[in-house]
Structure formats: structure tokens, C-alpha cells
Amino acid sequence: MRFADRRTRLRIGSRRWFLEDIKFRVPKGARYAAVMCILGMNGTAWFDSVSFTVPRPLPWETAETKNYVFHWLPEKPLPPQAMQTQQRLFDEVCSRLGIHSPVRIQYYFYPDSATIRRQLGLKGAMYVSWTDRELHTVDPIDRHEFIHFITDPYGQPPRAMAEGLVYYLSDNFAGYPVDKIAAYRLHYGQLVPLSQLINYGEFVRLDRSLTIPVAASLTGFLIRRFGTEKYLELLGRINGVNSWEPFASAIEAVYGMSMVDIEGAWKAYLRGIDFSELPKPGNVQSSDKP
Structure with missing residues (x-):
């Protein structure tokens, strides 16, 4: 990709070619994705090639409790006691608030920060989707975000x-x-x-x-x-x-x-x-x- 500002005389080759690699999540249930190149500045851009790649899904393993569906990768399983603790924390908050929550949280546990950044295109090591009620994290236990999931319906x-x-x-x-x-x-x-x-x-x-x-x-x-x-x-x-x-x-x-x-x-x-x-x-x- 090359850029040229409209205030200058257009000269192909005025900037070195570079690769722009962007990762983004496709919403659940999507049947197709349209890829478009939209300029963020004035001028003209030349594209040598544009490609769209769907990565191979990770081999998630899963287990469920009353309010969670836990996901982890084979090389680093989520400890069973972590799942029990997470459900207990959920139940304790509901008890303190005097409510019964039907919320089901998809809990994705990654083996390390490099994996979650590579897979989701993040700079940090956590991602929350409020719409899909998903938590992507490197922590085996969450003590914060699940409370927002519980109270958001109110x-x-x-x-x-x-x-x-x-x-x-x-x-x-x-x-x-x-x-x-x-x-x-x-x-x-x-x-x-x-x-x-x-x-x-x-x-x-x-x-x-x-x-x-x-x-x-x-x-x-x-x-x-x-x-x-x-x-x-x-x-x-x-x-x-x-x-x-x-x-x-x-x-x-x-x-x-x-x-x-x-x-x-x-x-x-x-x-x-x-x-x-x-x-x-x-x-x-x-x-x-x-």
C-alpha cells in the first residue's frame, strides 16, 4: 500500500510499500463479510493486493456450570477448581443482591497473553463482548466483569x-x-x-x-x-x-x-x-x- 497527499504532485513510489494486517471479530451468526478499503486521509492510495483470510478455529475444549460455558485449549486446561470458584462467586453476588440471574457467560481462557493477542488482534490481554456475553482472558478466575453481566439487564x-x-x-x-x-x-x-x-x-x-x-x-x-x-x-x-x-x-x-x-x-x-x-x-x- 502507498499513500500520496492531494496537496502534492502524485508520484507513484513516493512512499515505500508496506503491509497492513488487521484482525477483527465477525459477529456470531454472520453469513458473509464484505471487505472494503476506506482511506483515513485525503489523497490517493494504491493497493497491490487485498486479501481476506478466515483463520482456522482453535480446538477449544469446553465444560459447563449453571451460569458458565468454559472454554480452554488442550495445552493449558482450565483447572476444575477455577470453574467451581467462578460459579460460587456468581452465586454469592446474586445472593447478596437478592436476585436469580439466568445469564450464561461464555468464558474463554487463553494459555498466555501472546495467544489471545494473536487470535483477537488485541494490544491487551482481555476482551469482553457485552452483546455475546463473552469474556476472553488469560486469568483462570474473574472477580470483576461477571458482576456487570449480572446487573446489566437491570x-x-x-x-x-x-x-x-x-x-x-x-x-x-x-x-x-x-x-x-x-x-x-x-x-x-x-x-x-x-x-x-x-x-x-x-x-x-x-x-x-x-x-x-x-x-x-x-x-x-x-x-x-x-x-x-x-x-x-x-x-x-x-x-x-x-x-x-x-x-x-x-x-x-x-x-x-x-x-x-x-x-x-x-x-x-x-x-x-x-x-x-x-x-x-x-x-x-x-x-x-x-
């Missing part, structure tokens, strides 16, 4: 609240309980305003150590005070919401209290928490620490 809330629920259920961030980190932030004037937390654009720009524990603490407060049934109703109300005003309105509609009153009650709760085990400001060396 609603897809602001990113902070989605992550907050996961970390509330584990009650751990960087080795500390999430309420203690939130109390620490409040005491030292480092608590992120909830309006920033709920706004997706601002949330993703902030350090996770400032956002995740706070969202998890707020989530836990709502669940403990009002119950899981109300929280699941809230998920439906804030489905697709990523800004403050509709979030605050949904809170008031579900809980019968203004967001100002709920935030005040939550902060009063945090002021009663002992966080003395956490390092003082200035002693924190990593953004993973509170």
Missing part, C-alpha cells in the same frame, strides 16, 4: 456507579475497605464532588484512587439504607445516564429524598468511620493507594 448506570457496585461487593481497593478510603478523602478535603463523579467525561479523567472507592462507598450506603430492591430500581432509572441532573432526579424519584439530603446523610456516616490505618497525605507513593 440497567447500565453511569460508569462510576457501575464500577462502584463491583468494588462495594468486594469491599476492597488497594487493600483497604472502600468506606475507610472515602472517609479519609472527606476528612482531608479530597472527596470528589458527586457531580464530577457521575459525569463520564470528568470521571475518566480523574485518578481511579479518587473515584472508585468514593463511588463504591456511596453505592454501599444506598444499598444498606434502602435495600437492594430499591437499588435495582435505581439502575433502571439511571440506565444510560451520564450527567448530574437526571441522576439526581432519579435518586429523588426512587428514594423519596433529595440528592442533597442523601449526600449529607452519607457524609455524616463517613465522619464516624475510623481510617487511622491509612497513610497520611504526603506518604502515598502510588496512585493505587488511597
